[in-house]
Amino acid sequence: MANGGKRQARKIPEATVTRLPLYLRSLLEVANDGMPTISSERLAEMSGVNAAKVRKDLSYLGSYGTRGVGYDVEYLLFQMSRELGLTHDWHVVIAGIGNLGHALANYAGFHERGFPVAALVDADPRVIGTEVNGIPVRHIDELPAIAAGRQIAIGIIATPASAAQEVADRMIAAGVSSILNFAPTILSVPAEVSLRKVDLAVELQILSFYQQRRTASDRVAQVAAEVAAPPAT
Amino acid sequence: MANGGKRQARKIPEATVTRLPLYLRSLLEVANDGMPTISSERLAEMSGVNAAKVRKDLSYLGSYGTRGVGYDVEYLLFQMSRELGLTHDWHVVIAGIGNLGHALANYAGFHERGFPVAALVDADPRVIGTEVNGIPVRHIDELPAIAAGRQIAIGIIATPASAAQEVADRMIAAGVSSILNFAPTILSVPAEVSLRKVDLAVELQILSFYQQRRTASDRVAQVAAEVAAPPAT
DNA sequence: GTGAGCTTGTGAGCGTGTGAACAAGCGGCT
DNA sequence: AGCCGCTTGTTCACACGCTCACAAGCTCAC
Numbered sequence: 001m002a003n004g005g006k007r008q009a010r011k012i013p014e015a016t017v018t019r020l021p022l023y024l025r026s027l028l029e030v031a032n033d034g035m036p037t038i039s040s041e042r043l044a045e046m047s048g049v050n051a052a053k054v055r056k057d058l059s060y061l062g063s064y065g066t067r068g069v070g071y072d073v074e075y076l077l078f079q080m081s082r083e084l085g086l087t088h089d090w091h092v093v094i095a096g097i098g099n100l101g102h103a104l105a106n107y108a109g110f111h112e113r114g115f116p117v118a119a120l121v122d123a124d125p126r127v128i129g130t131e132v133n134g135i136p137v138r139h140i141d142e143l144p145a146i147a148a149g150r151q152i153a154i155g156i157i158a159t160p161a162s163a164a165q166e167v168a169d170r171m172i173a174a175g176v177s178s179i180l181n182f183a184p185t186i187l188s189v190p191a192e193v194s195l196r197k198v199d200l201a202v203e204l205q206i207l208s209f210y211q212q213r214r215t216a217s218d219r220v221a222q223v224a225a226e227v228a229a230p231p232a233t
Numbered sequence: 234m235a236n237g238g239k240r241q242a243r244k245i246p247e248a249t250v251t252r253l254p255l256y257l258r259s260l261l262e263v264a265n266d267g268m269p270t271i272s273s274e275r276l277a278e279m280s281g282v283n284a285a286k287v288r289k290d291l292s293y294l295g296s297y298g299t300r301g302v303g304y305d306v307e308y309l310l311f312q313m314s315r316e317l318g319l320t321h322d323w324h325v326v327i328a329g330i331g332n333l334g335h336a337l338a339n340y341a342g343f344h345e346r347g348f349p350v351a352a353l354v355d356a357d358p359r360v361i362g363t364e365v366n367g368i369p370v371r372h373i374d375e376l377p378a379i380a381a382g383r384q385i386a387i388g389i390i391a392t393p394a395s396a397a398q399e400v401a402d403r404m405i406a407a408g409v410s411s412i413l414n415f416a417p418t419i420l421s422v423p424a425e426v427s428l429r430k431v432d433l434a435v436e437l438q439i440l441s442f443y444q445q446r447r448t449a450s451d452r453v454a455q456v457a458a459e460v461a462a463p464p465a466t
Numbered sequence: 467g468t469g470a471g472c473t474t475g476t477g478a479g480c481g482t483g484t485g486a487a488c489a490a491g492c493g494g495c496t
Numbered sequence: 497a498g499c500c501g502c503t504t505g506t507t508c509a510c511a512c513g514c515t516c517a518c519a520a521g522c523t524c525a526c
Contacts, residue, residue, distance in 0.1 A: 015513060021438040025417065039473065048419040052515060059475055067474040068522040084438050085445025092437070103336035104433070109417070113434045115441075153444050154437065177447065178440040180433075184258065184342070186281040194443040196436050200337070200413075201346045203429050204325070204387065205254040205317050207411040208348075210427040211386050212318025214410065248483060272503065285485055292505055300504045301492040 012083075016057045020084055022047040023054070027077045039070040091118035091152045093176065095167045096159030097127050097137050100182055104158060105132040115154065119146045123163065140170060147174040154178045161185035245316075249290045253317055255280040256287070260310045272303040324351035324385045326409065328400045329392030330360050330370050333415055337391060338365040348387065352379045356396065373403060380407040387411045394418035 012020075026046040030038050040058070044051035058064065058071065061083055065071045081087055092115050094101050104110075105120055120132060121140040128139050138146065146152070155176040157164050164183035171179060178194040181187055184202070189195050245253075259279040263271050273291070277284035291297065291304065294316055298304045314320055325348050327334050337343075338353055353365060354373040361372050371379065379385070388404040390397050390412060397416035404412060405426055414420055414430040422428050 013513075017442050018435075018439055020442065021432075021435040022419070024438070025435075040475095041473085046419065048421075050515070052517090053513090055474060056476080056514090063475070065474050066522060067520070068472045068524090070473065083442070083445070085441040085449075086438065090437075090441055090444065099336040099339045103332040106332045107433070109434055110437070113437070115434070115437050154440055178444045180436050180440060186255070186279065188281075192447070194440050196440060198431055198433075198436060199254075200340070200431075201342055201348070202251075202254040202258075203413055203431060204323075204343070204346070204348050205257070205319065206251055207387055207413060207427050207429060208318040208323055209250050209253065209316070211323065211411045212316075214425070216318075246483075274503085283485065285487090286483090288504060289484090289506080296505070298504050299492065300490070301494090301502045303503065 010060065012060045016060055019047070019049060019053075019057055020080060022049070023057070024077070024080050024084065024086075027073055027080065031073050031077060035073055037066075037070040038073055038076075040065070043071070086114050089114045089116055090154050091116055091150055092154045092156060093117075093119045093121060093143070093146065093152050093171070094156045094158060095121050095140060095171065096157060096163070096183075097122045097124075097130075097132060098158065098160075101156075101158035102132055104156060105135060118150060118152055121146070122159075140167065143170055143174045147176070152176060154180070157181045157183050157187075159183055243293065245293045249293055252280070252282060252286075252290055253313060255282070256290070257310070257313050257317065257319075260306055260313065264306050264310060268306060270299075270303040271306055271309075273298070276304070319347050322347050322349055323387050324349055324383055325387045325389060326350075326352045326354060326376070326379070326385050326404070327389045327391060328354050328373060328404065329390060329396070329416075330355045330357075330363075330365060331391065331393075334389075334391035335365055337389060338368060351383060351385055354379070355392075373400065376403055376407045380409070385409060387413070390414045390416050390420075392416055 023043060026043055027038070029046070030043075040054045041051045044054045047054065055065075058076070061079055064076050064079055092110065094104055094117060097105065097120055101120070101122070105117055110117055117133070117135055120135050120137045121143055122128060122137050123140050125139075127137050130137050152174070153176065155168075155171040155178070157167055157171075157179060159167050161183045162185075164181060164185050165187055168179055168181070168187045168189060172189060172193055177192065179187070179189065179196070181195065181197040182199070184199050187195060187197075256276060259276055260271070262279070263276075273287045274284045277287040280287065288298075291309070294312055297309050297312055325343065327337055327350060330338065330353055334353070334355070338350055343350055350366070350368055353368050353370045354376055355361060355370050356373050360370050363370050385407070386409065388401075388409040388411070390400055390404075392400050394416045395418075397414060397418050398420055401412055401414070401420050401422060405422060410425065411427040412420070412422065412429070414428065415432070417432050417434055420428060420430075
């Protein structure tokens with residue numbers, strides 16, 4: 001029984017994991033204001049979720065609250081940072097230095113939040129050798145050499161869709177095990193690699209759907225006022 | 234019974250809505266290759282989801298498949314585009330022309346997919362009057378006038394977090410009813426406004442969590458081999 | 467020391483989403 | 497015309513996530 005009660009086994013639901021960063025941000029804000037403790041209700045309001053959900057989510061981390069009082073902000077911050085793996089920096093490589101890659105490389109928030117951009121790579125000879133935000137753009141062929149220097153765990157793909165899969169494969173071969181994909185394509189990666197995707201067009205299309213519904217139902221209501229028979233169903 | 238079987242009332246689950254754009258993209262690809270029909274299995278593979286899920290999702294749109302054959306690509310494309318509200322363009326306004334806003338304004342994908350950027354706004358006098366991708370940056374105070382010209386339904390917020398809520402309020406006041414928020418903050422909007430958010434730092438922190446889990450469990454296994462008595466919760 | 471007032475942590479019920487399995491139905495072949 | 501193979505559309509069982517509600521437990525006042 002070498003592992004005893006180590007909470008490593010406690011499995012945190014995926015839905016909870018996606019909310020932890022929100023809580024973290026709220027906690028940082030509260031800590032900045034010098035508040036020593038915070039209630040689940042207040043934290044819920046700041047994070048835009050239900051208070052019961054907050055309590056249940058936090059309970060997965062452990063019993064870090066005090067009944068009648070709330071959560072100690074500093075302590076909870078520490079525990080959450082530890083759980084999220086934010087106690088040290090994670091170096092990031094960005095592939096594809098086009099419009100988006102350029103903006104990402106310039107985004108100061110990455111470094112501030114513990115994700116320093118360690119390298120930029122591309123395949124286009126016209127951008128290789130240039131610098132963005134003080135970081136030189138190198139050829140993607142050099143990825144293994146770059147990764148060999150310092151540990152790079154996270155890769156961001158900002159290439160065109162056509163190149164994304166190959167870039168992902170090469171990143172993984174170079175030791176990257178977490179990928180954030182901005183290219184509008186489905187990547188296939190081994191099970192032990194984490195993959196998240198952000199697709200701007202998809203987000204807009206989802207918004208479009210609900211927008212369409214609203215305006216369509218307006219139109220229907222208008223038509224229904226003229227025509228006698230309203231939609232059944 | 235003027236409306237007959239009008240499916241307006243059929244409510245499509247949220248989870249399904251988020252997948253429709255993926256199917257759409259796959260269908261466009263297939264249509265480009267000239268394939269007349271596609272099976273749910275193939276569509277599932279291309280979109281990275283389960284085949285049964287594809288069939289169920291598509292069934293919400295109506296019975297557009299043919300048993301033994303599959304789905305008519307062109308017809309399904311048409312129906313899906315209609316459902317997603319993509320039969321006409323949606324004009325978009327981007328607020329905050331910093332790193333990210335700049336990149337978004339330059340992103341050709343928006344226009345290609347039916348979301349032309351109709352206007353750019355900012356509050357910083359240094360960027361107002363400049364042009365990005367041929368579009369002039371105007372002051373956010375002019376938003377009502379800009380929106381009065383052509384119907385602008387969708388707003389993209391790429392401002393710093395501190396300005397995001399006010400920008401959202403002003404967009405809504407100007408008639409925008411769908412917002413895509415890139416600022417790392419929780420926005421509160423009326424119920425009739427659709428809101429989606431993309432937070433780069435949050436995405437990285439989620440990846441960090443799983444990365445941490447992987448490396449931590451490696452380390453635990455290592456430590457457990459050396460130490461006899463582990464910490465008891 | 468005791469009671470009042472909060473706030474956490476959690477158990478139970480409910481709704482939604484998922485995946486497997488299968489009947490229904492279409493097209494083509496003989 | 498009838499049969500066979502294939503694919504859809506749907507049903508069912510299950511897992512997951514969400515919310516409510518409340519007992520447990522802490523602090524503070526008196």
